[in-house]
Amino acid sequence: MGTQIDVLEAIRKKLLGKKLTYDEIYSIMDQIAQKKLGNVLTTYFAASGYSKGFNNKELYYLTKAMVETGEKLHFTGIVADKHCIGGVPGTRTTLIVVPIIAAAGFTIPKSSSRAITTPGGTADDMEVLAKVEFSREQIYKIVEKTNGCIVWGGSFRIAPADDVMIQVEEPLLFESYDKILVSIMAKKVAFGSNHVVIDLPYGEMVKVHRLKDAEVLKEKFEYLASEFKIKIKVIIHKTDEPSGRGIGPILETRESIRVLQQKENRPVDLEVRSLNLAGALLDLCIRDKGEEFKDKVKKKYGNSIGWATEILKSGAAFEKLKEIIKAQDGNSNIDSEDLKPGHFSYKVTAKKHGKVEKINSKNITIISKVLGAPGQKKSGIFLNKKIGEEVKKEEILYTLYSENLYNLKEAKDSVENFPVMII
Amino acid sequence: MGTQIDVLEAIRKKLLGKKLTYDEIYSIMDQIAQKKLGNVLTTYFAASGYSKGFNNKELYYLTKAMVETGEKLHFTGIVADKHCIGGVPGTRTTLIVVPIIAAAGFTIPKSSSRAITTPGGTADDMEVLAKVEFSREQIYKIVEKTNGCIVWGGSFRIAPADDVMIQVEEPLLFESYDKILVSIMAKKVAFGSNHVVIDLPYGEMVKVHRLKDAEVLKEKFEYLASEFKIKIKVIIHKTDEPSGRGIGPILETRESIRVLQQKENRPVDLEVRSLNLAGALLDLCIRDKGEEFKDKVKKKYGNSIGWATEILKSGAAFEKLKEIIKAQDGNSNIDSEDLKPGHFSYKVTAKKHGKVEKINSKNITIISKVLGAPGQKKSGIFLNKKIGEEVKKEEILYTLYSENLYNLKEAKDSVENFPVMII
Known part of the structure; x- marks a missing residue:
């Protein structure tokens, strides 16, 4: 599928504002993923998206094609994930949410990015504690052992077209909302996630400036999720500052560990935000576990946030992170103040x-x-x-x-x- | 003028469909001309033009900035030129029109392109007979001696941004009408031409497909010319086939020489087309030579086409081409059948x-x-x-x-x- 001529024709078509079919988008993604298209033509394609925009159907095609032209992970049953659209420095909720969900018994294979627009991505932070680059087979083993992982999303050939596109987008110092959307959803689909919470901050200083834009983006996330049969919850909230006080890999990781260890000096805003996210994600997961399970949670913890709080306060989440660190070849004998x-x-x-x-x-x-x-x-x-x-x-x-x-x-x-x- | 940040901001602005100021366009052209912008960002700028289009004011700014960021030629008085927007193989009128105009006593420093979309550009054809790459000073000398020249437009740093942009446009195999317009007019302005005839063919097989598009392009040529105080005549005509029978440098050049030599086997359609163009250009030039001159031409030749015909039939045009060939270091002892x-x-x-x-x-x-x-x-x-x-x-x-x-x-x-x- 997709000769050089087809792809050229499709890019020209899009530049002039016409809509693309799945076959056309697949051909473009395929050539990009195989690094056959070259910088100039990849840039034209990226530019056509900025200029003319993509409709929902095209966004679906883009995401699907990005997934199909790379490798995928397959897990059975409920596969949870949470993702922040990014742009806020600090605010390291992943290191708290992942062990809570994994300790609750749900599969959460988390792929994280290295820093794109902030001084440290989650993958950079996790690297303070353990390795983050693994093969597909190694990731299966880690998740089998611990229910979770926190690995770098570029570890293997997952949605490779996205990585190439990021390279031509970087010189423009400008990320479109559609680009963020497709990039995130392609990685979720490729990781086999089917229950996803999206953390969508907006504010003067983050990627999305206005509530109105956040709401449009939320709807697009929901549309794509429904096309891929993913249960999704998008949480919009105004953000004026980082959660927690640390910025930079060591300082951010220390904050997260303080929360997990329930230290006196832990940042309470980061804890609250993490529990909200974990609660929302548990909510999504519980709905698919049957009435009996739901009743049990309700009776024991009141609600999902109650359950997440219990997992955190009891130390189970910290124990789980230590398990994951060990499985990812790190030293699990850690204390926040060693960082x-x-x-x-x-x-x-x-x-x-x-x-x-x-x-x-x-x-x-x-x-x-x-x-x-x-x-x-x-x-x-x-x-x-x-x-x-x-x-x-x-x-x-x-x-x-x-x-x-x-x-x-x-x-x-x-x-x-x-x-x-x-x- | 123009820091890296200004330029990025301007490109993003244009990608989102806003209009650019002269300062913004100048900064972009300046960075492109100095090869500081890089392929990816140059491509974004090219793409923004395809996607959103430029209004007349912006097209003027683009042309002016392309000229101002390169070198220019200065000739005094009437400076004639003719240019075909291209896309038709064969049809080598330049080798006939330039010597007619030069023989009539007008200055015609002709810059020609090498093949972009056809099997031979005029510069490729002229190269069969003489050298086409000269410095600015050498071009002044050739024109001083013969009234004319036929040189490659890329010989020196003339509208250098255009050459860079052509490189990022080539992979797309697609030239926008605006691009053709700006590219041609920038070279005319930089060569100091002030009386210009544009040959604008349209048809299923050439660059401009429909009469309607040709008319829009004509108006834009006229607008730009008026901004630069250039007297212009745009000749639209439907084209279904090459004029003449030869395609490829030697075969095309042979056709033109046959016309100049008035051989039996000369292509009459190429002769007619060349005389029409030469007549139109003489018309423009005569208008600025005063009433006495005009009356003389009218009395002697009836009209400008009559004059052009006389120059061709008398052999004066062929003699003039031989002069130009000699000035451009070629062998002026030629006969069409030697080719x-x-x-x-x-x-x-x-x-x-x-x-x-x-x-x-x-x-x-x-x-x-x-x-x-x-x-x-x-x-x-x-x-x-x-x-x-x-x-x-x-x-x-x-x-x-x-x-x-x-x-x-x-x-x-x-x-x-x-x-x-x-x-």
Whole structure:
């Protein structure tokens, strides 16, 4: 299926605003996945999507073709997943939600990305604790043993066309909503997930700026899910700042482990957000387990969030993460406080009394990257203050950490131009 | 003017369908001309033009910016030019029109392209007779000596952004009308032309398919010309077949020389077309030469076509071409019959009695390229029959020529699938 001429014709057709058939889209994806199309033509195809947009049917075809031109995983029964559309630095819920769901007895093979738009992707963070690159066969073994995994989505040839397209999209520094949608759903379908919660933050500083856009995107997620027979719940919420206080692989992972260990110094907002997501996902899963099961959960925990909370508070979730870490060749003997940020640090203090009005996530991303994240796992920012908190003059607002003195100096010089907090 | 960020922002803006300012377009063209933008981003910009189109103001900005980011030629007084938008194989009017205009005493520094969509561009054909690549200073000298030149438009840094854009457009095998327009007008402006005739063929087999599209394109040419203070005449005419019978550099050039030499075997349709174009261009030029001059021409030749005809028939045009050939380091001692096509030939004959109904220009292009044109100057096709001519069974329809036996064999095998003539 799909000669070079067909593909050219199809790209020209789309550039002029016509709709594509499944065969046309399959041919394009196939050539992209096989790296036969070349950068220029792949860019034309990407551009046609920005310019003219895709209708729902085309988005379905794109997702399906992206899946079909790569490898897939097959699990039986309920396969759970949760995914955040991203763009918020920090906020590492995956390391909390996955072990809760797996401890509840559901299969949750989680594929995560490395940093695209933030200073650390979930895969970068998990790498602090264990390996994240595995073959298909190894992933089957890990999930069989523990119910879950947290691996890098690019580990094997899963939706390979997506990876190629990301390369031509990067120079434009611009991700379309449709692109985010297709990219996420293709990976879910390829991983065989059939019960999925999507975390969809919106706000001035994240990928989706307006509630209206978030609602349109939600509907598209629901449409695609129904086409692929996936039970989905899309949770929209306004986001003005990271959940938790750590940004950068080590600092983010430490926050998640603090929640799992129920430490005093754990970030409560991250815990609440994780429990909400875990509860929503358990809800989806329970619905397909039969009346008896549902009744049992209701009687014992009140509702799904109650069950998730119990799993977290009892330590079962932390035990489960340790199992997964071990299965992924990591050291499961961990404590949050062993995760220490870089030696070189600098405290940014308040110049006046006041209240934190705003946190600029984009500048957090810029400064964290200057500090060396995500390549340097120990580099990043710790937010000593968050929105709404009172600060006195000279009090610490946030702390810069780096593995490298040069990076720290650069970041220190940059915070004037890229302010992280507004008081 | 124009940082990397400005340019990215502008490209994104255009991809989403907004209009660009001159500063934005200048910045984009500047980065493209300096080869700083990279293939992927240049492709996004090209794609934004296909998808959303440019309004007249933007087309003006594009043309102006393409000119301003490169080098220019400056001549004084009336500077004539004629240009065919291309897409018809053969039809080599330039080699006839340029010497007529130059012999009439007008300056005509002609920049020609190498083959883009046909088996030979005018520059490829002129190269049969003389050199076509010169520096700016050399071009001034040639034009000073002879009034004219026929050089390759890419000889020096003239509208360099156009050449870069052609590279990213080529993989798509698709030229937009706007692209043709801007590309041609930028070269005219950069060469300092102020009296221009545009030859705009339309038909099933050429670039512009419908009269309606040709009329829209004509208006855009007129708009741009008025912005640049260029006097223009756009001649629209339906085209079903090449003018003349030769396709490929040697065969095309031979046809033009036959016309200039007024040989018995010259193609009359090519002569008529060339005289019409030369007449129209003389008309434009005469209008700016004052009443006395106009009266003189009218009295002596009746009209501009009369004058062009006299210049051709008297042999003055042929003498002028020889002057130009000499100035361009060629051998001016030529006769059309010295121009011989490749040794290897194959005659395609009619399988039945009838009349030639149709000539497929696209297939002519394909077969000529298989034969080795334009790289092999002696390869090409000679049309023994043209549309409307009677053929007997077994009579020769057309002859394939090649410098190379392998190419000839390939072409011979291809004519079944890519028929050149329909009887």
